[in-house]
Amino acid sequence: MSSTITLTAADGHEFSAWQAGAQDAPYALIVVQEIFGVNHNIRNVADEFAAAGFTVLAPAVFDRVQRNVELGYSPEDVKEGLKLRSEIPLSDTLADLQACAKHFRHHAPHRKVGIIGYCWGGTLAWDAATHTHDLAAAVSWYGGGIAAHRDATPHCPVQLHFGVEDTSIPHQDVKTIRETHPEVELYVYDDAGHGFGNRDRSSFNADANHLAWKRSVEFLKARLHT
Template identity: 30%
Template sequence: MTDLTLSGETPGILPDFPIDRRGFIAGVLSAGFALAVRSSPASETLIHTGSEGLASGEIEIETANGKIPAYRSAPAGSGTFPVILVAHEIFGVHEHIRDITRRLARLGYLAIAPELFHRQGDVSRLKNIDEIRGQVLSRLPDEQVLSDLDAAVVWADEHGGDPGRLGITGFCWGGRITWLYAAHQPRLKAGVAWYGRLVGEHTALTPRYPIDVAGELKAPVLGLYGGQDQGIPLDTVKQLRAALKTAGSASEIQVYPDAPHAFYADYRPSYHKASAEDGWQRLQAWFKAHGL
């Protein structure tokens, strides 16, 4: 097994060996997670949300550049449900992310987690964080990610979702994407960004960061950050707060003084129960306050 550490990341685990696919979708979405949990001291904190009473499972989403896999959960039965997009962390759509969609479904949402790395590579087959960064993130354009999220909204519209009630939440890598999507999608009602990086190097593939779009948000975002996060300095949080205030944005930022990066990841040693539970309650209140 390989210990994974990224700037701002608490160590996690991915397998050193390739994992055979079980079909086009299932292999992409599930590989490696069981081994990760068994190898982690955080296994005792792991939260499991069952699928009873839910319509949950793997799907394919048609995008502008072919199909990508995704995982969706919604209340079982007929109905039109508000839609929450889930932007995954750097490890892709593994079981923790799938569980989050089920948690949201139990709140009455149609939740969709697209595999946003799919065209660049299967991270479950990579040995360490450097390979993920070098082989996947270095080739991943933000424009493609935002377009794929838009395609997930179209899928939801065709499968029992109400895109007029649209939200997004994202974690780590997906936290940054949450801010960007709020500046991109005019139909969005609200977003919740969990410890997404706020500043960074501007490149052709990643031309903007949350600090750059503070004045362009089309929906308010609730940012949830850890005071002990070594990869997201608090001075960058202060910079974003100031930019949001200058822009007159209704967005808010909550900092948990004792929480590290990835404090919501109950499958990792970084899990900080009090902060995670409070953040989840704030997410629910935020979405309800904005019509979701």
């Protein structure tokens, strides 16, 4: 059963999170939003992972500047999402993600925690893997900011997914990431653009989504198994 809960970060900030799956599920996963908030798509993604055997938290990281944000995908929504994102320091968002990991471990102290993020959340998944030691696995789907942070070293295994037709992430960026981090699993999908895993967007690609989902689940389960 899914519901919204309230968590508290180390700095005292209270934020909401979509919780899905059984508390005693064998795998724990943080699902990080795009720039559109914890909207219909992100809740569905969390629920899908719950059905696959994960206990899931999808934190509302926009709560730092505005609560209850659920945007669509129009140019105006994109503009609003980018504005909200620009107002939140990375350190604050990482504190929220760490609070999610702490919540999971409160229920199971030795539990391994994974993270998966999409778009902005994909970059945040990389940042969490490189800036904290709270995670046992990290997966990013079309994280546009990873190339800029490529010199950072992940503290856990990482898997990355990109689309060949993604005009917002240059091919050179993907090539650079691959060359800088040959140890990272990196997949590129033909005929897939930005947001290929979001069923609510016109860029959704069923084939790419299916394969990336399968790879992500297998990767996470292999590394979160205790």
